[in-house]
Amino acid sequence: MPMKAPLLIGRLLFGGYFLYSGINHFRERNKNMALLGGAVALMGVEEPWPASVPIAQPSAIERLRRFARLPLAA
DSSP: OTTHHHHHHHHHHHHHHHHHHHHHHHHTHHHHHHHHHHHHHHHTOOSSOTTSOGGGOOOHHHHHHHHHHSOOOO
């Protein structure tokens, strides 16, 4: 019986930490997406990226041709 209060306080702190982290994750989503776009550009991935505007995306056959031309990593 005497351990109920510390256990409850610990659970509240632990759960509050994860709740705060989850809320903060969605607040900074736009910032993270901008960083992802910059990282993809620096890696030399050809545009349009798969998550970009669907109008300018190549067809499935063209993507397959590009993939077939890539060198295999050993």
